[in-house]
Every structure is written in structure tokens, then in C-alpha cells.
Amino acid sequence: MTCPICAKPTDPKYRPFCSRRCADIDLGRWLTESYAIPVPDADEETASADRRGDDPSEQ
Numbered sequence: 001m002t003c004p005i006c007a008k009p010t011d012p013k014y015r016p017f018c019s020r021r022c023a024d025i026d027l028g029r030w031l032t033e034s035y036a037i038p039v040p041d042a043d044e045e046t047a048s049a050d051r052r053g054d055d056p057s058e059q
Contacts, residue, residue: 001010003018005025010018017023029035 001016002008003010003022004016005022006018008018010016014020014023017026
């Protein structure tokens, strides 16, 4: 397995990272919301429900 930040071999102490530095970089990306799971906007959900004839308030 390689480090997801720099692609060097991992160190068991910092797994899945190779060092404390790469672990800290990853943590910083999470804290600054660089990583995010995309979700549709509420407006898009309402529009698609309208096209289907669903009422989003019933969910």
C-alpha cells in the first residue's frame, strides 16, 4: 500500500500514510473541507420531484 498523499510506502505507525506530515496534510484537507461528498442542492431535489409528481414535503 502507498501513501494517498505522496505515494511513498506506508509506515505502520502512521498507516495509511508514510509519515506524520502526510497524516497532518490529510487532516488539514478535511478540516478546510477540501474533501466533500457531493450532494444535490435542495432546489434540484424539488425540481426533480416536481417532474416526477412527488411532493418532497411528504418524505
